[in-house]
Amino acid sequence: MALTIGIDGLGIIANADALINDTGGTGTGDWGELGGGTIGTNPDVYLYGSMSIGNQYASKSGYSYFDRGAGNELNFNSGGNCYQQYVYLWINISAKGAFKTKAQKGFTIRMGGELDANYREWLIAGKDDANGWAGGWKLFVIDPTIAGTTGTGSGTLNTGAIRYIGVWIDTDVSVRADSVFLSQIAVGKGIKVTAETSTTGWKDLADYCTDYPNRAWGMMQQREGIYYVYGKISIGHALTQSANVSFTGSGKIIQFGRSEFWSGSAWVTSYPNTANAITVEDHASYTTTLIDGVVVGSDKGRSGSTIIGDSGHNVNIDLYGGNNAASVTECYGTTFKNINGVLNAGNDAQHKFYSCSFLNCKQFDPVGAPEIKNCIFAETTDADAALLWNESIVIENCSFVANATGCGIEMPSNAGDPYTYSALLFSGNDYDVLNSSGYDIEVQKSGGSNPTSYDPAGNVIDFTASFDFVITGLELDTEVTIVTAGTTTVLYHLDAASIPDGEGKYKATYTHSGGGSVDVLIHHFQYKPDISNIYNVTLPNSASSAKVKMFLDENYYNP
Secondary structure, eight states: OOOEEEESSSEEEEOSSOSSSBSSTTSOBEEEEEESOEEEEESSSOSSTTOEEEEEOSSOEEEEEEEOOTTOOBOOSTTSTTTTOEEEEEEEESOGGGBOOTTTTOEEEEEESSSSSSEEEEEEEBTTBOTTOOSEEEEEEEOTTSOOOTTOOBSOOOTTOBOEEEEEEEBSSOOSSOOEEEEEEEEESEEEEEEEEESSHHHHHHHHHTOTTTOOOOSEEEETTEEEEOSEEEESOTTTOOSOEEEEEOSOEEEEOOOEEEOSSSEEESSOTTOOEEEEOOBTTBOEEEEESEEETTTEEESOOEEEOOTTSOOEEEOOOOSOTTOEEEEESOEEESOOSOEEOOSOTTOEEESOEEESOSOBBOOSOOEEESOEEESOOOSSEEEEOOTTOEEESEEEEOOOSSEEEEEOOOTTOSEEEESEEEESOSOSEEEOSSSOEEEEEETTOOOOOBOTTSOOEEEEEOEEEEEEEEOTTOEEEEEETTSOOEEEEESSOOEEOSSSSEEEEEEEOSOOEEEEEEEOTTBOSSTTOEEEEEOOSSOEEEEOOOOBOTTOOOO
16 A cells, blocks of 8 residues: 655645635635735646746735734744744746845745734845746745844744745846746645555655645655655654554665755755754554665665765754564665764664665764674764764674774773674774773774774773684584683583574684684584594684584484
8 A cells, every 4th residue: 555644744734726715724824915016826837736826026026925814823933833843835936037136135935923014034036146046946945933034024023923924026127927936835844654555665755745736745856866855754653653654665866955045144054954854753553664775685785775965954864763663674775975963773683784885974873783784884974983882783794984084983881891893894094993981992803803093082992803713514503612722621612503504504603812722522412422523723813614524323312
């Protein structure tokens, strides 16, 4: 079944389809004009449905607005019906050259509680500069609580009672037809998925938001193969989820977009720099499954999506709901790039990150025990490190490359000292590891791991070599004991081998620091004793292995 998708917030407040009793929102809102222009419905230029609100200004100025009506004011203050939400407004211009300049306040978005007093304005264009906007439909996302353009507005805006939303237009060129068009208006913080299943999740979100005959939400749009996000995408929802959610996608470029206004000195974001996000949520009664990309073998992935932040926002990626232990996040070949807000995975051993890349991001916090394998952490923007270690972490075969702002890994605790790095490779970092635990620790290098430096701003790290000696060819439940050669000093003991060796038998792995000689003692009650032992094995300063052959004991009898 198709995903159940909704606006995370108040929802549609205007459809721009009728001057009187617009069918959006309460169905009683009206459009009007205050000034020297004309306003009316336009059936020729529209985005949503089959109509827009068209405006004509011939060397005139004025305010074209939507009136929510008395008693329907929007409250963006704490506790209000629109708290921490934003206004999504579609605008089209066809004659930018008719506007006055930015300095003359050519074209602004205006919101107020009164029609001609106590309003705030955000300048979005002048004939001399429209921030690259030459014309056509464009979505603006405005947080009414942020300051508007310096030198504009009137009085003090009451953000707890906004009734009027529209555009101020000032022209010095005669235009003989509608040249400014307004379409659907929504209020929310983004979109949410609350039920059902999709194998093309990212595409379905964009298609749904821009199914213009039926809706023009705009929170996610596809342009020239790139999926642009404005606000927050919640996959699953802690409060309103009504069924299990299964969201699968792959191979998409997901770019967080920008909505900007002229502050008076620069183009700046028009909604909070923490508002853009992808969040996986779940409900105590319903699971959420997010799978991006395709798993390859047992520890690799391919065809993942590329998720890109933007320079104007600290984009947040939170991949764990925490309300249902059966929920799963799996990323295979996914790239996270320029993510400069929260970036975490959640405390669940079922989560998987295989062949993922974390490029130019803030610190990735696994929180718990997801599997992190064959990943790349490069060019972190975090002052501490690209990855935050924890006592439950499961990580191997990963690379930490060209991290200069921070280190490759941060070690925040000494609870598990000594620690083991399993096939973790470091290159081109200013410092490989930061020890912020407050104590000196030991890191044992296993499987070719090669950290060599620690940040002197933290505590000391003693990097010690550690190598794996793998005994293969074992039968299931074989007992393995390794002792110092010629003695009974036990160095390693395994009660029952249970990990497959990839060749139909089982294996045991002894991690050591290199050098010395050992005896390997093999015991299984169904197999001949001592015959499979290996004596006086010299352990090299590298990974090594030995294969044993076991023989059934013909004298064994188990009635």
